[in-house]
Amino acid sequence: MYDWIIDVLFWVAVVFLVAVYVSWRATRLDRLHVRVETARAALDAALVRRAAAALELAASRLLDPAASLVLATAAHEARTADADNREFAESDLSRALRAVVDQPEFVGTLTADGAGEGAAMLDELSSSAAKVAYARRFYNDAVAQARIARRKPLIRILPLAGRAPLPDFFEIDDDPPGI
């Protein structure tokens, strides 16, 4: 007699559970997208900071003019590159930094002057170069997970990702100089 009530209740429960599940998945995906954006902001900040440290060293008059010019040019290129050339320019800055800093006696000479100016600059450079490597790992980690999530069938069928673009990896040579 009241069979239809049971049926209705059953389907209401099913719809409710599906809705909860889909909303949970959407929340997770949204969190991943936020994570990608935060990580990207941190990566950009780290790259800016590294270029600033390189420029500061180049302008310090502690280096020979040739090394100064190499560093300043690479740092400037990295700062002004457009989106397509960004990865190449940042890799070039990594290589320029290694070429300058890994010269024999470089660190010793720079830290030898009593004032500690050179030591402070090297400290900043080493810290900012390490943070570029960390920030890039964390960003690519977030991108990888967001991309895995976007490939899941549910996410592809339902428009849970909204209009968020599929994030891209950031691939550069970020080996830090040996300070």
Next chain:
Amino acid sequence: MKIGRMKIGIVCPYTWNVPGGVQQHIGDLAEALIAHGHDVSVMTPADDDARLPPYVVSAGRAVPVPYNGSVARLAFGFRSAGRVRRWIREGGFDVLHVHEPAAPSLGLLACWAADGPIVGTFHASYVRSRALSVMSPVLSSALEKITGRIAVSEAARTSLVEHLGGDAVLIPNGVATERYAMAEPLPGWPGRAASAEADPSVPRGDGGALGFLGRMDEPRKGLDVLLRAFEILGRRRPGLRLLIAGPGDADDVTARVSPELRDRVVVLGLVSEEDKVRAYHSVDVFVAPNLGGESFGIVLAEAMSAGAPILASDIEAFERVLRGGRAGALFPAGDHEALAAAAGELLDDPARRKQLSAEARAAVRAYDWSAVARDVLRVYETVTLGGAGVVESGLGA
């Protein structure tokens, strides 16, 4: 842009007062971070009567449960979850640092209960268990919140990438160098301080002493190479002794030594942490004859911290740690004759031993906990750049 004092919340998954690698790591890291001037609070399972350092907050007792083929002591359930939640809410942390977050213990609960900058350190390398894949959505929704992942070894990183995808930065364990710096030699051993009294129960030689520490039954640790070298050296130098410590069967080792040399080979077997430090201080030359497979060589780093003059095989990891031979002499891996020759030279040259000892102490500083803490702080600074701290997460998120 020097950042000021950070409020750091660290979560330990295993019982604090039970000795273990993860607990030790967290204690050393926390102390190094505090020495750098930061505010650290560690939440961990602990027994009720355990004496805890001031920076440690107990989450209650962990329960022994079968997990992944062995019995592990883990903290879970509503009570633990509630305590973690309250700690996060009241802590006001700038960054949350969760250790071994994939273990079903406090780390996972903390990821579940928090939003904001979360750093996760993965210690173990594990094979994929069935439970891990069954629970995968639950596990991954918590692990997805980790914004910066750290692996302590290349093996841990590989297994992390395989099972969970993504990537991690590598920051190896530190060495608590000052824990090894000073110790009395073991009784009956001259040591480098030459202060120990002779003990008649131990055969005393004046021809110097070689030392080895590591698993005695693991071929790759290279004890065999050293024993064969001792067959040559021991005959040439009547007073020379060999001190061996580490897990494994002592009788089995003695049986591999010629009868006439046996009384000069002292096998201690597994020793306490304190005796291990004393062993490093008891020998004239510490030998690391490993044949490979070492990624770093924690034993080598400990011996360096103790200032032991080192003679090591020239495998890549050792060459790097010993700075290409400046902080310790090298010999071709597996070559017992070269080992015997090099050890003989070192035993005859106190000035060179003294120099190696000083260089080793200087070189090992790069692996000290203070250097590790500096790298971990850089990770914290990278993930906290947005400025928002850790907040309690809504239920069910």
